[in-house]
Amino acid sequence: MIIxxxxxxxxxxxxxxxxxxxxxYKEPLQLLDCDVEEPNLxxxxxxxxxxxxxxxxxxxxxxxxxxxxxxxxxAFCEYNAIIVPKQVALVFPELCHSCGGCMLVCPQRAxxxxxxxxGVIRRSRTGNIQxxxxxxxxxxxxxxxxxxxxKKGVNPALPILIDAPPGTSCPVVTSVRGADYVILVxxxxxxxxxxxxxxxxxxxxxxxxxxxxxxxxGIGDDRVQEFCRREKxxxxxxxxxxxxxxxxxxxxxxxCEAVPELRSRLxxxxxxxxxxxxxxxxxxx
Amino acid sequence: xxRELxxxxxxxxxxxxxxxxxxxxxxxxxxxxxxxxxAADLHLLLPPRIREKQPFYSxxxxxxxxxxxxxxxxxxxxxxxxxxxxxxxASGPALFSIDPAACEGCGLCVHYCPTGAIDFPxxxxxxxxxxxxxxxxxxxxxxxxxxxNSGKLVSLVRRQARELAEKEGYNLIITDGPPGIGCPVIASxxxxxxxxxxxxxxxxxxxxxxxxxxxxxxFDLPAAVCVNKWDLNPEMTECIESKARxxxxxxxxxxRYDPGVTQAMMQAKSVVETxxxxxxxxxxxxxxxx
Numbered sequence: 001m002i003i004x005x006x007x008x009x010x011x012x013x014x015x016x017x018x019x020x021x022x023x024x025y026k027e028p029l030q031l032l033d034c035d036v037e038e039p040n041l042x043x044x045x046x047x048x049x050x051x052x053x054x055x056x057x058x059x060x061x062x063x064x065x066x067x068x069x070x071x072x073x074x075a076f077c078e079y080n081a082i083i084v085p086k087q088v089a090l091v092f093p094e095l096c097h098s099c100g101g102c103m104l105v106c107p108q109r110a111x112x113x114x115x116x117x118x119g120v121i122r123r124s125r126t127g128n129i130q131x132x133x134x135x136x137x138x139x140x141x142x143x144x145x146x147x148x149x150x151k152k153g154v155n156p157a158l159p160i161l162i163d164a165p166p167g168t169s170c171p172v173v174t175s176v177r178g179a180d181y182v183i184l185v186x187x188x189x190x191x192x193x194x195x196x197x198x199x200x201x202x203x204x205x206x207x208x209x210x211x212x213x214x215x216x217x218g219i220g221d222d223r224v225q226e227f228c229r230r231e232k233x234x235x236x237x238x239x240x241x242x243x244x245x246x247x248x249x250x251x252x253x254x255x256c257e258a259v260p261e262l263r264s265r266l267x268x269x270x271x272x273x274x275x276x277x278x279x280x281x282x283x284x285x
Numbered sequence: 286x287x288r289e290l291x292x293x294x295x296x297x298x299x300x301x302x303x304x305x306x307x308x309x310x311x312x313x314x315x316x317x318x319x320x321x322x323x324a325a326d327l328h329l330l331l332p333p334r335i336r337e338k339q340p341f342y343s344x345x346x347x348x349x350x351x352x353x354x355x356x357x358x359x360x361x362x363x364x365x366x367x368x369x370x371x372x373x374x375a376s377g378p379a380l381f382s383i384d385p386a387a388c389e390g391c392g393l394c395v396h397y398c399p400t401g402a403i404d405f406p407x408x409x410x411x412x413x414x415x416x417x418x419x420x421x422x423x424x425x426x427x428x429x430x431x432x433x434n435s436g437k438l439v440s441l442v443r444r445q446a447r448e449l450a451e452k453e454g455y456n457l458i459i460t461d462g463p464p465g466i467g468c469p470v471i472a473s474x475x476x477x478x479x480x481x482x483x484x485x486x487x488x489x490x491x492x493x494x495x496x497x498x499x500x501x502x503x504f505d506l507p508a509a510v511c512v513n514k515w516d517l518n519p520e521m522t523e524c525i526e527s528k529a530r531x532x533x534x535x536x537x538x539x540x541r542y543d544p545g546v547t548q549a550m551m552q553a554k555s556v557v558e559t560x561x562x563x564x565x566x567x568x569x570x571x572x573x574x575x
Contacts, residue, residue: 008323008324009297009298009324009326010294010296010297010298010299010324010464011296011297011298011299011464011485012297012298015489035465037295037464037465037466037467037470037496038295038296038297038464038465038466038489038492038493038496038497040296040488040489040492040493043488043489043492044488076392076396078344078345078390078391078392079391097389097391098365099365099366099389099391099393100363100365100393101391101392101393101396104363104393104397105396136466136467138466138496138499138500138503139471139499139500139503140467141436141467141468141471141472142468143465143467143468148367165464165465166297166298166324166464166465167323167324167435167463167464167465168323168324168428168430168431169322169323169428169431169432169433169435169469170431170432170433170435171465171467172323173386173431177386177387189547189550189551190326190329190550190551190553191302191326191329191550194324194326194329195324195326198323198324198430201430202430202431205386205430205431206386206431219544219547220547220550220551221551243517246514246517247517247518249487249488249489250485250486250487250488250517250518250521251487251488251518251521252487252488
């Protein structure tokens with residue numbers, strides 16, 4: 001069972017929900033940090049040994065002794081990642097999407113691929129929680145391939161909880177694709193509502209089942225709840241605005257340690273999620 | 286020369302947009318650009334009167350015409366993006382289709398399809414706008430649902446903002462950047478003059494600030510740092526500021542935790558248009574930056 005936690009707006013409490021929800025599991029659980037630009041789950045999960053794997057993408061290299069400057073590669077490339085300024089082709093790795101096309105269309109077979117590092121995956125264990133975290137190298141813009149790599153390393157037999165990046169574009173789509181259920185975390189403010197509507201459009205376009213968690217209840221108004229009612233979206237949980245939660249988070253501590261009454265509500269959420277995810281998985285073609 | 290100040294954060298939800306709107310208000314004569322194109326919120330504080338709206342076409346999308354498909358499966362074999370879907374059919378050959386959310390528009394399947402059964406139209410990835418707001422012009426955009434190319438749209442918004450600033454005589458552009466450190470953030474930073482990083486005194490804020498300052502150094506950009514909601518954890522604020530100084534950033538102030546910031550948002554105002562205490566802190570930040 002795969003449950004993804006996403007949000008349009010950043011800083012609404014995805015990571016808080018992910019680590020605290022993970023605590024309700026007694027059995028082995030895989031927790032995936034797909035916010036590879038700014039992963040934070042590890043800050044809340046003191047771990048022992050960390051196993052690290054370097055992730056690469058294939059980037060073309062041109063054998064200048066074979067290239068005759070025919071421009072088949074540059075004519076093919078949709079990303080302008082390979083051009084032929086003079087006699088031989090020149091590659092711009094930061095624009096390349098690693099589709100392999102230039103290599104295949106080259107009549108001289110002058111193009112091969114080399115592995116270029118984009119980041120790492122770190123695997124660690126805290127009790128029953130196995131954390132799989134992606135960490136993109138600073139300055140690298142090719143984020144989706146690293147998210148793919150994080151998701152590839154899972155054991156489908158065990159429950160999986162995914163912490164997605166904020167926003168609604170390709171890194172988020174890559175993170176939530178294939179999930180049985182998506183939790184959209186928001187806050188009861190105009191920004192929270194606006195970005196929630198974008199996130200709802202995104203998960204609907206992907207055909208995924210989803211529900212909403214409203215965090216920091218009390219700071220704004222009830223337009224998020226009204227929106228959910230109108231759109232017939234299940235409101236899974238409301239977390240009150242509580243300075244104790246914010247302060248615990250600031251120190252890297254669990255919200256349910258600072259506010260123990262959260263524990264039973266998270267356990268109830270987990271039960272509800274299992275029903276919803278099983279239902280959604282059963283409906284899938 | 287036109288100066289461009291880009292507000293970013295690494296971690297999301299630290300207060301970039303609230304601060305950007307306030308700084309633009311304090312600057313008086315500035316143009317604003319909203320580069321958080323996949324969750325743009327600045328227009329909620331600066332209601333726009335749209336002057337001009339343009340579609341954003343970027344990249345292409347492979348679409349199989351079922352009538353011409355001979356189910357050879359070459360597209361599936363070539364695609365590296367796991368975008369080709371194959372459905373078994375009881376009565377005949379398998380049915381192939383392309384998942385638009387996974388297709389990166391490389392064109393490999395189009396190139397190798399033996400019957401030419403794959404169309405490759407340009408993809409509408411969003412729209413961008415030039416608007417007037419109560420504090421001046423704004424260039425903003427909206428990325429399409431689950432669309433690609435947020436980085437290209439960011440570059441387009443910034444290019445339009447520069448052209449408009451030149452044409453209308455603005456010498457300051459204040460840009461609201463996206464969270465993270467990936468493609469759209471890189472597109473927001475290249476060629477800017479100064480970056481302001483808004484962070485918060487949490488373990489996540491500290492962690493993410495380290496990476497975002499690394500990115501600013503990577504592009505050789507002078508970075509200023511401001512801690513929002515600093516009094517939530519004063520020790521962490523001290524720690525973040527000293528680390529930021531060590532990495533060469535300038536500390537331009539602290540903003541207190543103030544529910545009035547959300548209240549200003551509820552009224553579609555920037556914080557400095559209200560008399561809530563955090564407004565004073567933001568004015569002090571602007572004095573350091575200007």
